[in-house]
Amino acid sequence: MSRTATPQRRARIERVLSRRQKDLTLVLANIHDPHNVSAIYRSCDAFGVAEVHLYYTDTPFPVLGRKASASARKWVESVRHKTLDGLMHSLRTDGRQILAASCSATARPLADWDFTKPTAVIMGNEHRGVDKELAAHVDGELYIPMHGMIRSFNVSVAAAVILAEASRQRVLAGMYAKPGYTEEEFAAKLDIWLTR
Amino acid sequence: MSRTATPQRRARIERVLSRRQKDLTLVLANIHDPHNVSAIYRSCDAFGVAEVHLYYTDTPFPVLGRKASASARKWVESVRHKTLDGLMHSLRTDGRQILAASCSATARPLADWDFTKPTAVIMGNEHRGVDKELAAHVDGELYIPMHGMIRSFNVSVAAAVILAEASRQRVLAGMYAKPGYTEEEFAAKLDIWLTR
Secondary structure (H helix, E strand, C coil): CHHHCCHHHHHHHHHHHHHCECCEEEEEECCCCHHHHHHHHHHHHHHCECEEEEECCCCCCCCCCCCHHHHHHHHCEEEEECCHHHHHHHHCHHHCEEEEECCCCCCEEHHHCCCCCCEEEEECECCCECCHHHHCCCCEEEECCCCCCCCCCCHHHHHHHHHHHHHHHHHHCCCCCCCCCCHHHHHHHHHHHHCC | CHHHCCHHHHHHHHHHHHHCECCEEEEEECCCCHHHHHHHHHHHHHHCECEEEEECCCCCCCCCCCCHHHHHHHHCEEEEECCHHHHHHHHCHHHCEEEEECCCCCCEEHHHCCCCCCEEEEECECCCECCHHHHCCCCEEEECCCCCCCCCCCHHHHHHHHHHHHHHHHHHCCCCCCCCCCHHHHHHHHHHHHCC
């Protein structure tokens, strides 16, 4: 299969893989709308998020459409978790800070956070936000400053704005120019990506 | 009607009106998807954009749903333009820089632009982007740095990321704390908003 990749495509794949931020991730927690989930995958791909974590406890994971977003799902790995312990254990690798997107009184504004640190951000359900059982385990909560009459963002817009800020900080810190994967990891992923 | 506003609602409306950025605007140019248009209105409200300009030349303005986004449309004024001259004349008030969201080779990254200046950003159609006839009149083009396999953003995500950066710069510059409207303008808008 990998023989079918043109040199241009191989170069593009190598470039994108080399820019993946393996220590920046989102958790999708019971987000139900397929448009939102699709848009979030697309933003993750664009900002170099290597993998997302799916934590669905009482909401079915939506059926996604086939267009650009489905394509983005090819390039962003998904890790499913069935238990809170499993999720938290996985997120705590490499000393990640775990943040929840939240409108609570204790949340701090987006720009206050240092996203050059290994970071996971939990995005909650469209109606309920991040569930309490999850929020109890985070290191902090973040909010996007709002100045209007409507009191909440669409969750896919919120995810994009958060990732854009993380990406802005990481560009300034030169983190897209540094290898994220070991040589072995890179070679293994390249083999897989070339067949997609 | 205005007698029906509670003191809390009146205070909220006054606060939101006082934070409106009347010199920051978007142009929606032939954006056809109602979800995208709705999400853009919601982001405009959230980031304090007072009015948007609609320039539809070959695409019908979509029928929008009734939920949060329809609500956002109440709080963000819409100005329709039928001619390019009319649009440009309107945008050129108060010496605004006019930018187009674009992936062209001459575009400069989002963070390079000074959004504390009076600014209009043109967002184009989902498939075609900003049409050439419009692009020929702008002062510059901006792009959002992307690091992934997919080569474009959803337009409502792009609009939100652009407005979030503009808002970030304006927060740092204290622009939400300074009155944007004259006292007369503020009083007139307050009268209208209290009846909504």
